[in-house]
Amino acid sequence: MIEITHLCRVYGSLVAVNDVSLTIADGEIVAIVGTSGSGKTTLMRMINRLVEPSSGSIKIDGRDNREIPAEELRRGIGYAIQGHGLFPHKTVGENIATVPKLLKWDANRIKARVDELLKIFNLDPAIFRERMPHELSGGQQQRVGVARALAAEPPILLMDEPFGALDPIIRDKAQADLLEIQRRYGTTVVIVTHDMDEAMRLGTRIAVMDKGQLQQFATPAEIIAHPATPFVRELLESGDRALRLLSLRDVAELIEPGDAEGNPIDAATSLRSALAECLWSGRETLPITSEGRLIGRIRRSEIERAARFDNFEGAQR
Ligand SMILES: Nc1ncnc2c1ncn2[C@@H]1O[C@H](COP(=O)(O)OP(=O)(O)OP(=O)(O)O)[C@@H](O)[C@H]1O
Structure with a gap:
């Protein structure tokens, strides 16, 4: 469980995240949605302490995340970003093995895990394990990025616009893959997106942010039926409801x-x-x-x- 309490982050006179409180249950997929600059990324990055809060706290399974050693935090929280962030001079297999290697898993265990993940993401290990990132399509690179984030079976996965650069058909497949992985491992997922449709498809609950403030934190059905603020209503109306x-x-x-x-x-x-x-x-x-x-x-x-x-x-x- 992730408990976020009165969390604030200030940059000079700008309040990027303003008094946000919310609790994410184990095995949930929470989509943080909002317009550009609304504080989504800042909020998410405070979970794995890539950004330090100005005030407030985050507890992970009851422990303040400032008390968790950096390595333990990194091992327990996978992180996948738009553009995949793959190491260009390492093979696909080496990319996926990054965290297990840091954790000093033995070579057989690492190889088994790499192959397992490649199979889950529909990439034949015999073909893709030794390939370099530039030899993959954008969609394949994206899958390897998520596979790498999941390599050490982290209970929590943070994703920042992971599907933003994909074309709609591949994006749909990538979203389906994520849902499948989440079902398989029970991973708690926090995903940042500016796309309400993506939030609706993936989120068990959606956190709507505007100007650093949390406007609503509710299930997709609740948000459609009862948008809490004019901003949420506007965001909903920005697309076609039937679709x-x-x-x-x-x-x-x-x-x-x-x-x-x-x-x-x-x-x-x-x-x-x-x-x-x-x-x-x-x-x-x-x-x-x-x-x-x-x-x-x-x-x-x-x-x-x-x-x-x-x-x-x-x-x-
Ligand atoms: N390191 C920083 N220094 C100063 N200002 C920052 C810093 N990081 C973020 N901000 C500001 O905080 C606000 C929130 O940024 P954040 O990246 O969290 O928004 P976002 O909702 O993720 O936006 P986007 O969808 O465009 O990525 C923005 O106005 C941004 O310019």
């Missing part, structure tokens, strides 16, 4: 038995992406796969039905 509702839900929810023509989509894809695929390829139905196996199909008409707010509220109950 936002679809980005919250996975294809898996609307699977039906049967075949369909053309390229399949994964069951973890958002309904929003599935609709985009229907429209793009002119198909009324799409085949659905899970772990590479065909498991059914989805209908465009069902996706459109799910986009109606009434049905969304029904699905939440």
Whole structure:
């Protein structure tokens, strides 16, 4: 559990983070969302002490983070940033092995862990382990960045706009990967994003920041139903609500038995992406796969039905 209490960070006359209190439960994904300069990154970086608070405190599992030795903090908290931050002169395998090496894991354990992570992220170890970062696509580099952050199985993962540079389709896949990893390891994830749709898709709860202040900390459904301040309402209205509702839900929810023509989509894809695929390829139905196996199909008409707010509220109950 991460308990943030009356946290402030001041730069000269600027209050970057202003009296923020919130508690993040184990295994949650908390998305910090807000406009540029609202204090999202500063707030997150105080968790792993890349930034020191001016006042207030952060406790991790009951311990003040200032009392936790730097190495222990680094080991317990993975950190992934936009642009991946991979070491350009190290192979993919060496990049992922960075923290386990610091922790002096033995070579066999490191190799097993590197290969396990590469497989989880759909990168064949035999092909990718020895590659250099510049030999990967942007999406592959992003996955290696997250794999590296997860290498020592940290209970907490901090992510700063990790998917910001990815194109929408790859971004959707990267988000699905993150959800899968989170389910598998039960990692507590704090992710900074300026994209409300991404926050809605990933967050078990969303922290909305404006000018250093926490405007609302609530589930996506609560935020849609009851935006706490005019700013939150404005942020919500900045996109299309029907599409936002679809980005919250996975294809898996609307699977039906049967075949369909053309390229399949994964069951973890958002309904929003599935609709985009229907429209793009002119198909009324799409085949659905899970772990590479065909498991059914989805209908465009069902996706459109799910986009109606009434049905969304029904699905939440
Ligand atoms: N080291 C610093 N020195 C001075 N001012 C800073 C420093 N770091 C951040 N700030 C200021 O604090 C405010 C909050 O910055 P922060 O990076 O937390 O915002 P953000 O919400 O993450 O923005 P973005 O989405 O643009 O990354 C900004 O006005 C920024 O200019």
